[in-house]
Amino acid sequence: MENATPALFFAGIDIGSTMSKAVVVDAQGTLRGYVVGPTGAEHRRRANKVMEDVLLKAEVTLDQVAYIISTGYGRVNVPFADKQVTELTCHAKGVASLFPEVRTAIDIGGQDAKVLKIKNGRLTDFLTNDKCAAGTGRFLEVAAETLGLGLNEMGQISLQSDTPVKINSLCTIFAQQEIISRLSEGQPLTDILAGVYIAVTTRVVKLARQLKVEPPVVFTGGVAKNSGMVKAMEIVLGIPVLVPEEPLITGALGAAILARDEAFKLVQDGDYKMHKKQLSEAYIEFTEKGR
Amino acid sequence: MVTATTKGLSRAHEVYADRGRRMRELRKAGKKIIGYICLYPPIEIITAMGMVPFRIFGDMSEPITAADQVSTTVVCPFLRSIIDLGIKGKFDFLDGAVGAHTCDIGMTTIIAWRDYIKDAPFTHLIDVPHTDHAPAVDYFEGQINFFKKHIEELAGEKLSEDKLKKACELHNKQRKLVRELYDLRKSDPPKLTSMENLEVMVSLFSLPVEEGNELLEEVIKDVKERNIKPGKKKARLMVWGPVFDNTSLYELIESAGADVVVDDTCVGTRAFWADVKAPYNLHALAQRYLVDIKCPRTYRDTQHQETERNYDKDLDSRFNYIKKAVADWHVNGVILQSVKYCDTHGYEVPNLRHYLDTLGIPSIYIEHDYSERSLAPIKTRVEAFVETLD
Numbered sequence: 001m002e003n004a005t006p007a008l009f010f011a012g013i014d015i016g017s018t019m020s021k022a023v024v025v026d027a028q029g030t031l032r033g034y035v036v037g038p039t040g041a042e043h044r045r046r047a048n049k050v051m052e053d054v055l056l057k058a059e060v061t062l063d064q065v066a067y068i069i070s071t072g073y074g075r076v077n078v079p080f081a082d083k084q085v086t087e088l089t090c091h092a093k094g095v096a097s098l099f100p101e102v103r104t105a106i107d108i109g110g111q112d113a114k115v116l117k118i119k120n121g122r123l124t125d126f127l128t129n130d131k132c133a134a135g136t137g138r139f140l141e142v143a144a145e146t147l148g149l150g151l152n153e154m155g156q157i158s159l160q161s162d163t164p165v166k167i168n169s170l171c172t173i174f175a176q177q178e179i180i181s182r183l184s185e186g187q188p189l190t191d192i193l194a195g196v197y198i199a200v201t202t203r204v205v206k207l208a209r210q211l212k213v214e215p216p217v218v219f220t221g222g223v224a225k226n227s228g229m230v231k232a233m234e235i236v237l238g239i240p241v242l243v244p245e246e247p248l249i250t251g252a253l254g255a256a257i258l259a260r261d262e263a264f265k266l267v268q269d270g271d272y273k274m275h276k277k278q279l280s281e282a283y284i285e286f287t288e289k290g291r
Numbered sequence: 292m293v294t295a296t297t298k299g300l301s302r303a304h305e306v307y308a309d310r311g312r313r314m315r316e317l318r319k320a321g322k323k324i325i326g327y328i329c330l331y332p333p334i335e336i337i338t339a340m341g342m343v344p345f346r347i348f349g350d351m352s353e354p355i356t357a358a359d360q361v362s363t364t365v366v367c368p369f370l371r372s373i374i375d376l377g378i379k380g381k382f383d384f385l386d387g388a389v390g391a392h393t394c395d396i397g398m399t400t401i402i403a404w405r406d407y408i409k410d411a412p413f414t415h416l417i418d419v420p421h422t423d424h425a426p427a428v429d430y431f432e433g434q435i436n437f438f439k440k441h442i443e444e445l446a447g448e449k450l451s452e453d454k455l456k457k458a459c460e461l462h463n464k465q466r467k468l469v470r471e472l473y474d475l476r477k478s479d480p481p482k483l484t485s486m487e488n489l490e491v492m493v494s495l496f497s498l499p500v501e502e503g504n505e506l507l508e509e510v511i512k513d514v515k516e517r518n519i520k521p522g523k524k525k526a527r528l529m530v531w532g533p534v535f536d537n538t539s540l541y542e543l544i545e546s547a548g549a550d551v552v553v554d555d556t557c558v559g560t561r562a563f564w565a566d567v568k569a570p571y572n573l574h575a576l577a578q579r580y581l582v583d584i585k586c587p588r589t590y591r592d593t594q595h596q597e598t599e600r601n602y603d604k605d606l607d608s609r610f611n612y613i614k615k616a617v618a619d620w621h622v623n624g625v626i627l628q629s630v631k632y633c634d635t636h637g638y639e640v641p642n643l644r645h646y647l648d649t650l651g652i653p654s655i656y657i658e659h660d661y662s663e664r665s666l667a668p669i670k671t672r673v674e675a676f677v678e679t680l681d
């Protein structure tokens with residue numbers, strides 16, 4: 001019966017401050033393709049480009065996509081989206097689709113950090129840091145620039161240290177000065193780098209503690225791709241963290257799954273005109289499978 | 292006297308957009324205009340002396356530039372905005388400025404006024420004790436009497452019992468009408484938006500009490516006749532916190548897909564919920580302002596009168612008026628907002644959020660620096676909060 005499944009898909013687009021992500025899922029919510037690329041200055045063009053790319057990746061045409069949800073900081077700049085949903089709700093949905101038991105999700109992006117409390121797959125509370133570069137990917141970029149290292153390289157080197165130095169400054173600029181003075185003191189690079197990761201993590205965990213950290217904890221966002229960061233997160237939290245295979249796309253994935261839910265809801269309510277027959281079939285198929 | 296050409300909500304919109312206009316007209320006609328800061332100066336006395344009370348607000352769309360010379364940036368931006376506007380001559384229609392020691396920066400604002408603002412030559416600071424204890428009420432009565440004497444000097448006449456009684460009745464009538472207006476937001480959907488409501492509230496602080504009452508009567512009549520079709524069910528929110536005198540926050544919340552149906556702020560319920568009780572004397576005023584206004588600036592003893600400490604009971608004795616509003620307006624989420632550096636409200640936030648948790652009411656805390664531009668980053672958080680209530 002597999003061939004009888006109508007070719008119907010749903011997309012989520014996450015235009016973040018630094019990176020844009022797009023995801024296509026099918027009626028079962030299974031990932032069919034994703035792309036990640038830098039956002040740049042022109043959000044609209046970027047949105048079109050990631051959409052085109054993800055369709056190619058998923059081998060799907062635009063008219064097979066029944067519903068699109070945009071999210072992220074640039075979500076208003078996705079002209080072809082059917083609906084906009086905040087990145088907080090989308091991240092929660094995406095993380096919960098990968099780790100249904102998740103209670104706390106920590107997302108560190110290029111310019112912000114968020115902590116989500118999730119219960120039964122739903123966002124229940126959250127905090128964000130979007131005022132300051134401390135505790136975001138930007139902090140790591142500044143440190144990498146200062147030390148003339150690549151971000152990945154920096155993570156690898158830091159893993160060799162068991163005695164991270166203390167970086168006390170809360171402010172990214174002052175922390176940069178602190179890194180330089182530690183270097184001039186002759187502290188080993190490995191320890192300084194490990195200290196940098198502990199410093200960023202400490203800022204974010206401080207935010208997380210306001211909401212009470214409950215396991216399982218999932219760590220996402222571009223920063224979670226860095227091995228040094230994951231290690232630091234586990235040290236500071238004192239518990240293991242789960243990291244998705246592709247930690248950048250949880251927001252877009254959540255948006256795509258919400259797009260499917262939204263389209264199915266519209267079918268149920270009898271409000272959905274476009275692709276109605278196809279979508280209804282997909283919906284029936286899905287609910288029968290679900291049972 | 293110039294009579295208003297518009298009525299009801301359009302009149303409120305007009306007054307909101309230019310708060311000083313009516314004051315300038317009245318001053319030209321020989322009235323004395325007394326500006327006051329915060330809710331605690333007893334405006335009944337000003338009205339009874341034949342003067343017009345005018346609540347001084349800041350301006351969220353005006354960048355603070357002049358006040359930097361006279362204060363540092365680590366104090367309440369609302370009060371800094373007032374100083375800023377004053378230095379820029381925006382309160383040139385005032386004969387006096389009355390402050391109250393409701394918080395420390397509230398007090399220093401009057402010092403700054405004396406030192407740097409040339410308009411409103413008459414200034415007075417009312418000392419307001421910080422507890423609701425009986426001796427504090429007596430002390431506050433003395434401070435009100437002291438204020439009364441000062442303003443009698445300005446007026447060149449004595450305050451008569453009869454005029455005070457009449458003023459109390461007029462202001463009580465205003466409070467009763469405001470509560471009636473708030474009742475019109477109990478329905479689903481509410482008959483009045485929170486932006487419209489705020490424009491009316493700000494107008495009441497910018498008009499003589501009789502004109503405010505007339506405006507309220509017109510608005511209530513219009514709004515009652517409104518036929519609002521039920522649409523998609525929206526989240527019904529309460530907004531809590533210190534002064535918010537600008538529709539921008541309410542626009543932001545309502546554009547996120549929620550209705551704000553009630554508030555606990557001093558530009559809303561806090562200002563109008565308590566009446567002055569008969570006999571309308573200074574002691575009754577002291578009681579109304581110090582005890583009956585519910586603002587975190589006043590220390591309240593626990594009502595349960597137990598020697599053993601009980602956190603939950605204590606929270607309930609402090610916040611049960613909020614529980615009542617949540618039930619009466621069918622609120623399903625609370626937005627706690629505060630201007631930066633407001634310690635008075637800041638210390639209340641964790642307690643109140645905990646209390647709301649025990650009631651099963653989700654809440655969110657947002658902070659702004661009293662400028663329209665500082666609201667933009669809050670937008671995503673408010674939208675996400677509304678999404679969690681779906």
